[in-house]
Amino acid sequence: MGEAYKKSYNVRYSYTDNSKVFSNKEGISKEIYDQQIGDVENLEICYNRTFPTLSYLKGKNLALRRNKLGMVVSSIFMALFILIDVFADKEKWANRYEKVFGIQK
Structure with a gap:
């Protein structure tokens, strides 16, 4: 588990809608993390207003x-x-x- 674990990350993020806090995480490989996220600390979060638990990081397509x-x-x-x-x-x-x-019959 040690070697495979080092090659993946969990990107955790949270957002607020109508004073309720929602959080989510996306598991991605280290290579994709380096390409898509890198050193960026603030990412734009898109979510469904009707179902606020459905969300994704804009422009990153980590779950694709x-x-x-x-x-x-x-x-x-x-x-x-x-x-x-x-x-x-x-x-x-x-x-x-x-x-x-x-x-x-």
Whole structure:
């Protein structure tokens, strides 16, 4: 854990909306931190007025990589389900479920 831990940072930030304080953190690698943040102490925070817990650091897109990974994983599962739907013997499984649940035609 020591070597991987040294290569990542947590960027913590907080903001106030209607006298309520909200805080968030973004986990990023050291390389991205050096490229995107560097020595900047004050960053502009954008948040949703309707849902103030949804926020991000303007112009930094730190969570973008995490979202891309989620889209890739979701696409793999979607492709798997489509392949099962296309190539599965649906009539065989329908008959099997009819027998198990006692469904009459």
